[in-house]
Amino acid sequence: MAVSDDWKPVWAALSDDSLEHRLRYYYWLSLNAPNLYKARFSLLVAEAVRRGKPQIVVRAKEWVAEHGNPPPF
Numbered sequence: 001m002a003v004s005d006d007w008k009p010v011w012a013a014l015s016d017d018s019l020e021h022r023l024r025y026y027y028w029l030s031l032n033a034p035n036l037y038k039a040r041f042s043l044l045v046a047e048a049v050r051r052g053k054p055q056i057v058v059r060a061k062e063w064v065a066e067h068g069n070p071p072p073f
Contacts, residue, residue: 007040011047016056019048021071023060028070 011019023044029037048056063071 007043008047011044012050014047016051016053019044019051020056020060023048023057024063024071025073027060028064031064 011022014022023041026037026041026044030041045057048054
């Protein structure tokens with residue numbers, strides 16, 4: 001499933017906390033349904049890197065590894 005670039009302004013408008021929350025959610029989804037959600041997760045990672053805050057991605061992955069469940073959306 002291709003992900004449109006239309007989402008880039010949406011991700012750019014998120015606060016760092018909101019971006020991290022969505023990274024948690026889409027990371028969990030991408031682990032469980034990679035064909036559907038890996039591209040969306042990649043866009044969120046790109047947004048964190050664009051902000052110069054790759055640690056947001058690391059924290060999101062650690063959260064999913066620790067909890068095993070998706071965060072409530």
